[in-house]
Amino acid sequence: MRITTVGLDADDTLWHNETIFRLTQDRFRALMADVAAPEVLDERLAAVERRNLSLYGYGVKGFTLSLIETAMEVTGGEPPGRVIADILAAGREMLAHPVEPLPGVDQALAELSQAYRLVLITKGDLLHQEQKLAASGLGDLFVAVEIVSEKDAATYDRVFARHGTGAAQAAMCGNSLRSDILPALQAGAFAAHVPYPLTWAHEMAETPLGHPRFAELASIAELPGWVRGLE
Numbered sequence: 001m002r003i004t005t006v007g008l009d010a011d012d013t014l015w016h017n018e019t020i021f022r023l024t025q026d027r028f029r030a031l032m033a034d035v036a037a038p039e040v041l042d043e044r045l046a047a048v049e050r051r052n053l054s055l056y057g058y059g060v061k062g063f064t065l066s067l068i069e070t071a072m073e074v075t076g077g078e079p080p081g082r083v084i085a086d087i088l089a090a091g092r093e094m095l096a097h098p099v100e101p102l103p104g105v106d107q108a109l110a111e112l113s114q115a116y117r118l119v120l121i122t123k124g125d126l127l128h129q130e131q132k133l134a135a136s137g138l139g140d141l142f143v144a145v146e147i148v149s150e151k152d153a154a155t156y157d158r159v160f161a162r163h164g165t166g167a168a169q170a171a172m173c174g175n176s177l178r179s180d181i182l183p184a185l186q187a188g189a190f191a192a193h194v195p196y197p198l199t200w201a202h203e204m205a206e207t208p209l210g211h212p213r214f215a216e217l218a219s220i221a222e223l224p225g226w227v228r229g230l231e
Contacts, residue, residue: 003230005164006112006223007156007184008142009174010122010129012196013220014109015099015136021063022198024090028067031086036074045070046201053202057149059125064091095128099135104221106138111224113141119163120145121156121172123179151179156187171227173220177205185213190230194220 011017025045029038036044048066056062067087071079112118120142122129129147133139144163148155160170171190174180182205184191190213208214215226 001169001230003116003169003171003190003227005117005119005160005170006227007119007121007159007170007172007189008109009172009176009180010120010132011124012175012198013102013173013180013194014105014138015101015132018196018198018200020094020097021200024063024067024094027090028070028087031083032071032074041070041074044073048073050202057125058123059128060091060094061125061128064088064094067091095131099132101136101138102220104219108220108223109138109141112227116227117143117164119143119159121151121159122147123149123151151183153183153186156184156189160187160189171230173217173223175199176203177207178203181205181214182208185211189213190227191215192217192223192226194218194223 008014025042028045029041032041045066048070049063052062052066052069056065064087067090068084071083071087109118118141120133124147126147133145139145146159156172157167160167164170167184167187167189171192172180172184173192173194175194175196176199177193181191181193185208192215193207194217207216217223217226
């Protein structure tokens, strides 16, 4: 089997993302402490986010709008102006947060780029994802960047056909079982799961243990060796 293409997720695979969301959610709990208990806020926010995904998609802007909507729900539609202002300020800070590659990412991608086509496949806001990639300094290592609204088997089939030689000769790497691993396997690609310490509930899924094209890696530093071993 000749592997020609390696797909890589961005958020929480190449750089921190969920940690920033969790810190902002902690800030939201503190802001709304006089109105609702933390567990009530978490439950309301999760429901609002699920409801809004089809409208806003993934990313900071949709998350910020969901925080505002949650604040409106728990205050009977009348949140104080300072609350809205603080939520908007938190959203702007998230968008401006520095981007620094996770340990081992630079070396792993540089090594992989010598032998394979690297394709970034990520969900989220188009402008923000482009900004993060530029800030990361990793952009020149990729032959293509695909910022998609959803990751399913059809997405991987299309992307690996467009930028490689098809899913059967491709490997995908990411932190989300739901978005990066299961649909890539369904498309016929290999898939390597590199866990991140935090996982958004929406991205949870069962590990496909025993699948012949699946691997669980301790870190992205193991990715080049694993891909080479597939051939």
